[in-house]
Amino acid sequence: MFDAVWNGDSEGITKEMNALLRRTISYHDYREDFYHAFLAGIFTGAGYMVDSNKEHLAYEKTNQEERKEQPT
Numbered sequence: 329m330f331d332a333v334w335n336g337d338s339e340g341i342t343k344e345m346n347a348l349l350r351r352t353i354s355y356h357d358y359r360e361d362f363y364h365a366f367l368a369g370i371f372t373g374a375g376y377m378v379d380s381n382k383e384h385l386a387y388e389k390t391n392q393e394e395r396k397e398q399p400t
Contacts, residue, residue, distance in 0.1 A: 329341065329348070329370075332344055349366075353366070368380070
């Protein structure tokens with residue numbers, strides 16, 4: 329699946345994701361946050377650093393505020 333992601337192979341990604349989701353999830357796992365966590369888990373398990381949208385935005389906001397406070 330990772331080769332498909334890095335090579336932009338949308339058909340390959342679709343095929344791999346469908347197979348993985350069919351083996352692992354329930355009919356009741358339909359919310360977007362479930363899929364976000366599912367993909368974050370896949371990439372984290374493969375050794376990648378994954379930031380959640382919420383934490384990433386909070387981090388960026390904090391950095392912007394700190395830069396404004398520094399004298400130029």
